[in-house]
Amino acid sequence: MSAEKAKKTVPYTVPIGPVHPALKEPVMFTFGMEGEIVRTVDFAPGQTHRGIEWMGMRRNPVQIVHLTDRICGICGIVHSLSFARAVEQIAEIEVPERADYIRTILHELERIQSHLLWAGVAAHELGFDSLFYLAWRVREQSMDLIENLTGNRVNYGIVQIGGVRRDISDEQRALVEKGLDYYQGLLDQMATLFLKDSTILMRCRGHGILSGDDARLLCTVGPTARASGLNMDVRQDYPYCAYGDLDVKAILPPPETGGPQGDVYDRIIVRLLEVGQSIGIIRQCLGQLPAGEILWEPKMAKLLSVLKKAEGEGIGRVEAPRGECMHYVKMAGKEAPDSWKVKASSYSNLMSWIPMLQGEQLADIPIIVASIDPCLSCTDRVAVTRNGQSDILTKEDLTRLSREKTRRMMQ
């Protein structure tokens, strides 16, 4: 389409956001509309930047590990686990086996609650509020389990550098098993409610399509990538914690439902199947839970002195409910890390909105935007401001700044 023609056929833009009831978290969308059809998509994240990395670089790793709990409101363990793994790599700390298993159990419980939360949100975006309430009622069971195991509902504070802070007692083990039985019994019902419903089928089948090639080109991760047919899962490809001992395979949309088509419906299927997979993983973990210590070094003062001496770089990767989450840490023999970078899973998934939304109707935007389960407060790492105004630096600006710096340094 030529530029002139595009001007005529795309006569108006529809801005949605930064804060809008159709979006769960703040992001600024600009749609180029042709009637009801979305033709062009642009978005600007960076509305929830909180400078958490800046805070981290002024604290020691034992303090940061609890700061990382607060990066995301839903993934309470993903970020702390990822950060702890990076630091453990640098300081060459070996995590006791029992701690690895407890980390895995909580990681999977979190996946259950996150996927059920997403299922509720997706139903709500479709205007199917009775299903939303049902999904969230069912989710409470996993929240109660997490609360019982860790102490709190949302900010668990369970991960410590070199292990976990709380053990699983025999009574708690029985509770977890009871909770798993509850979900096992519900799986079929949830699958029927979500997948056999004509409303959901109408609104989700064939909408928000992301082809496998696009998913690969845009470096999509997690359930979004798997729904497009990419066989990838950090737990399968690069096992960490106890996953090496367990049987974990990436879940793809099964052939019974038409194989991977990469639409919203496939993303529902993948997430629902992953709830079942998580139940299986927790059962395996409970079955082979080894005895022993849960912390590499229970004496905090000693741990702090070891971390103070640590030097080097480390990368912690974990499979968050939304996809791969990565923390890069560089320590240089000081109390605080030299550098700390968080790459949340949604960061990789945001770009997939563009091919998904093109050609869809305005009314499909909420469900398609929600279908990748975006977590923007996890993602936002940078906000450029100049004279108190938000600003965008283009490639040319950055080149200019770089040249100016060279010139400054040469003087």
Next chain:
Amino acid sequence: MAGLPLLPELVRQLFSRPATNAFPSRHLPPSITGFLAKVARGEATIHPPIPTPPKFRGKIVYDREACIGCSLCLRVCPAHAIEFIPETKRVRIYVTQCIFCSQCNDVCPKNALHMSHEFLLATEDRYAESQIVE
């Protein structure tokens, strides 16, 4: 085959009790503040919240006598919520800043810090007496 599978469940729910705990009162009062004032005067009772789990981390409790003023807790507090008072060699904890990680409890050599089960902490004044533990 596609249909309306939620319908039977919805009909069933017409006859089941609500899943949520009615807190602070069983029925919505005309004014929440009026209701709470009534509770304070002893004319009404609060419908109790769900009990907290055994390892719950609520408002911090400080045992001033047991504390030896080693200030280890300051080094591990992620929120800088603990202040060391050099004159008395004791600490002061700002509850509004505390993030309830209980790391100071773990590090304390004398077990002077504990987490209670108290969680209804909201006030309008961040320096209120209830928000500072010393």
